[in-house]
Amino acid sequence: MYIAIVMDLYSRQIIGWAVDDHMRTSLCSKALRMAFWRKKPSPGLLHHSDRGxxxxxYEYRELLKLMKMQQSMSRKGNCWDNSPTERFFRSIKYESLNYHRFATKACAKLAVIDYLAFYNGRRLHSTLGYKTPLAFEQEFYQRIA
Incomplete structure (x- = not known):
């Protein structure tokens, strides 16, 4: 099972995701589309990923162009460039998935969805002043209102 995510780097919120039994471009595109339609970003948004x-x-780069996003990729062999995303995948493995044996793919997918709800809404982040991604984002919008 493979998971593709799109993370809002400011709030650490997972704003797009997809789960499937392959890691092809279509999986990543599905996560990007979800993020785009949920947040409706302004043109010129910087989209950072690893070098996968x-x-x-071509398909993914064309989707970014259509969405008017600028592409940024990690330097070769440097996991630190994408460390928030790497940290998310460590967290989901060590806080959830590694402790379960799933009877079906559907059960595994539900566990991922449950973890995403926990991660965005209940998991505290030291980077965010020990707030959840959702609370951190809500405080931001209250400040600028």
């Missing part, structure tokens, strides 16, 4: 072939593909 899915993100470098």
């Amino acid at each position: 072939s899915q993100y470098a593909s």
